[in-house]
Amino acid sequence: MKFLRVLANSLIGGFYFCLLLALLVADLNINLVLRPFVLLKLAAFLMLSYGLLMTLAGLCVYYIYHFITGKIGRTGFISASFLMLGFSLLTLVFLIIFRENYVYFSSFFAAGLPTLLQIQMMALFLLATAGFVFHYRHHHRKPSRFYFMAFFVLFGIVMGLVFILRLSYPRLAKPAKLATIEAEAIEKKITIFALDGLSLDFILPLSSERKLPNFTWLMEGGSWGRLENFTPNEFSVLDHSFNTGKLPGKHRLISEVQYRIPGIRDKIEIVPRFILFRQLKRIGLLKVLPNDPPPPLKDLWKIFEDYGAPFVREGRPSAEPTPVPMNPKTEKLFLTFFKDLQFETSKIFSRVKQAFSRDSEAEEKAWQIKTETQPRLFSLFLDGLNTAETYFYKYSFPDSFGEIRQEEIQKYGPVIEKYYQFYDQIIGKHLAALKEDELLVVYSPHGIEPLPFWKRLVEWILGNASVSSYHEEAPDGVIFFYGKDIARGKNIEGLKLVDVLPSLLYSLGLPVGKDMDGIVRGSLFLPAFTEENPIFYITSYEDVNIRNIK
Secondary structure: OHHHHHHHHHHHHHHHHHHHHHHHHHHHOOOOOOOOOHHHHHHHHHHHHHHHHHHHHHHHHHHHHHHHHOOOOOOOOOOHHHHHHHHHHHHHHHHHHHHHHHHHOHHHOOOOHHHHHHHHHHHHHHHHHHHHHHHHHHHHOOOOHHHHHHHHHHHHHHHHHHHHHHHOOOOOOOOOOOEEEEEOOOOOEEEEEEEOOOOHHHHHHHHHOOOOHHHHHHHHHOEEEEEEOOOOOOHHHHHHHHHHOOOHHHHOOOOOEEEEOOOOOOOEOOOOOOOOHHHHHHHOOOEEEEOOOOOOOOOHHHHHHHHOOOEEEEOOOOOOOOOOOOOHHHHHHHHHHHHHHOOOOOHHHHHHHHHHHHHHHHHHHHHHHHHHHOOOEEEEEEOHHHHHHHHHHHHHOHHHHOOOOHHHHHHHOOHHHHHHHHHHHHHHHHHHOOOOOEEEEEEEOOOOEEOOHHHHHHHHHOOOOOOOEEOOOOOOEEEEEEOOOEOOOEEOOOOEHHHHHHHHHHHHOOOEEOOOOOOOOHHHEOHHHHHHOOOOEEOOOOOEEEEEOO
16 A cells, blocks of 8 residues: 555656656747647656656655665655655756756747746746755754645746746747848859868868868868857758858747657647657657748848849758669769779668769759859758768777777778768869859858767667767868958858858848848958948848849
């Protein structure tokens, strides 16, 4: 009977913890319009996993404590003392998870949301502290039911407050077209290469060894530097911030996928990190589907479309690229770089080969389109290097990964280097065809870093033992600017991802939105250019259309 009483209290504690996790899910999903009972439904769903785990933890802690102390506990089916202490402990555990997620998703929180979340955290911390103090005074000073009454009154106030704070989230405002501005035709051109995974950790040493002549040319003849980004480091999120000059808290495109939870119709785009939440899909409790994002804010492409300027955008990534055989031309190019591995059949190298094929054919197609159409804005995305680094990083930096066989290092060590040389050749091809009025931008929104040991262990458990690098913690990317108005041989420090669009608009003579999170980096340009071209501002591109004078 005693076990059942302890179990009942542990189950209540488990549900409370699930209610807190449901609050965290609601906090992270800034596009979610919170409706009544959604938190309760979500908490009930989480009870099937995290709730049962916390129930088991409560049972273990209770019996271990009484075994060590030798005390004989008297516990009712609903014990105020048990619940007060249990709620306080669970709240502290939750606050650790809350803080880690708050830091990781901080780019989502704009327009006062950080203040709301900090108030939530402080209120919950106050509740936990009060619980410990009241429990101590009841059991070690003067026993009194007053402490229980005070705690649960405070509990009701705090839980009501944190729910009200979540309801205070501002909804995404619908843009209003208030004005149209006519401007002269755009005379300049911009070519953008998004080469996913570029890192100065590779570029600088390979350039010093004269293995990347075209990257070296970009550094000596233009401006370049590390590109600061943010977490979460998903391509779609970073890409939209690049194209809008705004952080996710403003543009609201926050995830490539959505999570479907049984019994809940509301779309969940973000789930908490650091508690293996996504692994619920392995036991069938969570379904992951492609996301249908909210209507996007006006980005670089929409600005050009409204302006009437031709543009080409090629090579966007697909969720699951379909393997295709190499055509003879691509096969010949592949052997130019990877002749020593032409008979290699390992699974990880096959992925690199497929990535090379996609990159090569995408670049060739984009080159033909660019040559035929001569657009004012051209963009090409290639992600094969990121694939190569994901699986072969450890062979380039074996000292960070313990013992790796020397023959494997000799065999696979050059893979990433060869892929950089492939990209260097692409850049050289487009540099040779660069027009006098054309600005070339080569960038990656993120760098790459070695997978820490604990993460390697997790990947091994999940069946991805070959993965040796990642970019989840937002290592700096890299960016190069090259053109007649760009400063020569200049290393720009502190350049942020959201600074790129304002700087590009300025280079074209277009106005910059005051609502953008980025700024125009005037140090990128020659002094003569900045002196002759002041920065023009508008309130927002959401309120203004820029049209070409015809």
